[in-house]
Amino acid sequence: MPVKKAAQFLAACVLFLCGSAPVSRHGLPNVPAPGLNGVFAGQCPPGGSEPALQKDSHPGWVERVITEDELEILAERDPELSPSVARGILARLNVRARYYIAEDMKAKRPLKVPHDFHQFKNWTPMPARLPEVAHLAKFVMVVKKIPFLGWYEQGDLVGDGEVCIGRSWGSTRSGVYKVDSKILDAVSLKYKNAYGEPAPMPWAMRIYEHVWIHAGDISSGYCSHGCINLPLHPARALFRWADRETVVAVVDSLEQVPAFFKTHGSNPLLFPGKARKRHRAKSVEILVRPVADQQ
Numbered sequence: 001m002p003v004k005k006a007a008q009f010l011a012a013c014v015l016f017l018c019g020s021a022p023v024s025r026h027g028l029p030n031v032p033a034p035g036l037n038g039v040f041a042g043q044c045p046p047g048g049s050e051p052a053l054q055k056d057s058h059p060g061w062v063e064r065v066i067t068e069d070e071l072e073i074l075a076e077r078d079p080e081l082s083p084s085v086a087r088g089i090l091a092r093l094n095v096r097a098r099y100y101i102a103e104d105m106k107a108k109r110p111l112k113v114p115h116d117f118h119q120f121k122n123w124t125p126m127p128a129r130l131p132e133v134a135h136l137a138k139f140v141m142v143v144k145k146i147p148f149l150g151w152y153e154q155g156d157l158v159g160d161g162e163v164c165i166g167r168s169w170g171s172t173r174s175g176v177y178k179v180d181s182k183i184l185d186a187v188s189l190k191y192k193n194a195y196g197e198p199a200p201m202p203w204a205m206r207i208y209e210h211v212w213i214h215a216g217d218i219s220s221g222y223c224s225h226g227c228i229n230l231p232l233h234p235a236r237a238l239f240r241w242a243d244r245e246t247v248v249a250v251v252d253s254l255e256q257v258p259a260f261f262k263t264h265g266s267n268p269l270l271f272p273g274k275a276r277k278r279h280r281a282k283s284v285e286i287l288v289r290p291v292a293d294q295q
Contacts, residue, residue, distance in 0.1 A: 060119070060120075061093060061112045061114045061115060062112075062113060062115065065105075065109070067105065068105060071083040071087070081118070081121070085121075089117060089123070090112075091162065091231075092161075093113075093114065093123075094111050095148075095162045095163075097218045097231065100219060124148070124160050125146050126143070126149075126150035127257070128156070129157065132155070133152060133247075135271075136270075139152045139153075139246070139247050140152070140213075140246060141257075142250045142251070143252075144250065144253070145254070147163050147222070148161070148162055149228065149234075149238075151241060159234065159238065161234030161238070163221070163228050164217075164219070164222065165221065165227075165229075166224055166225065166226040168222075172211065172228060173208070174250045174252050175208075176249050177207040177247070177249075177250070178244075178245050178246060179205045179207060179246045180207070182206075182239065182242070182244060183201075184202070185200075185202055187200055188201055190210065191225060201215070201227070202215045202235065203215050203235045203238070203239035204239075207228075207250075211227055213227070214235060215229065215230055215231070215236070216229025217229070218231060247270060
């Protein structure tokens with residue numbers, strides 16, 4: 001991570017710890033609210049139909065240069081759309097930390113900009129409900145193609161956030177995992193920061209091998225060595241919400257979610273009830289066979 005970006009991320013951590021946003025009963029920041037209402041399942045606002053972060057043209061947004069003056073005008077028309085909130089919307093849509101969004105605007109780099117910011121106030125590309133996991137008290141799903149993460153209670157979305165995953169497509173593996181470790185102020189044992197010190201990994205939860213979900217610097221959707229990096233607020237909210245043993249699924253795309261659950265229909269982490277039934281059936285079969293042989 002370049003020295004400037006490392007300093008920005010460190011400053012963001014300090015500001016966050018000194019004055020974090022209020023938290024709702026689900027452990028989610030109240031301001032600005034995560035996208036839990038309105039547009040779901042990778043859809044654009046009313047009138048659109050394609051996944052919100054694809055590269056081609058999209059009825060919900062356009063790729064263009066946007067200025068701070070435009071954000072000020074937005075705020076004048078709607079006080080709830082302050083420049084900070086608008087940059088947060090741009091950050092989610094572009095999967096890029098807010099301080100990068102500010103730099104992009106200053107440098108006049110094209111960004112994905114909503115046609116109507118009002119319709120993106122509560123936007124999320126994550127499905128509002130996953131009936132396949134309604135039996136699980138807590139469940140986390142990471143979608144690599146978007147890339148976004150959402151967490152669910154009995155199949156209902158209760159929190160989400162844009163994420164940075166591995167730079168190469170396979171460096172964050174798809175599959176079914178669980179949280180097996182939680183460390184509040186973890187540091188990397190493998191990677192250094194710009195100052196040559198172990199890279200910070202606050203609010204870290206390991207799901208397999210050296211892959212953790214933690215707060216990190218999101219310069220793009222694919223900027224990590226394999227870990228799943230979240231912005232500060234969602235990372236802390238998820239850390240507080242998740243338990244050890246919380247199931248985590250990493251899927252390639254939203255379109256593949258139904259097939260993913262079918263493929264993993266016998267996975268004991270996803271469907272523990274089915275696993276117990278199979279185990280009981282196998283035990284009965286073993287007990288019955290000797291009796292049949294004697295006859």
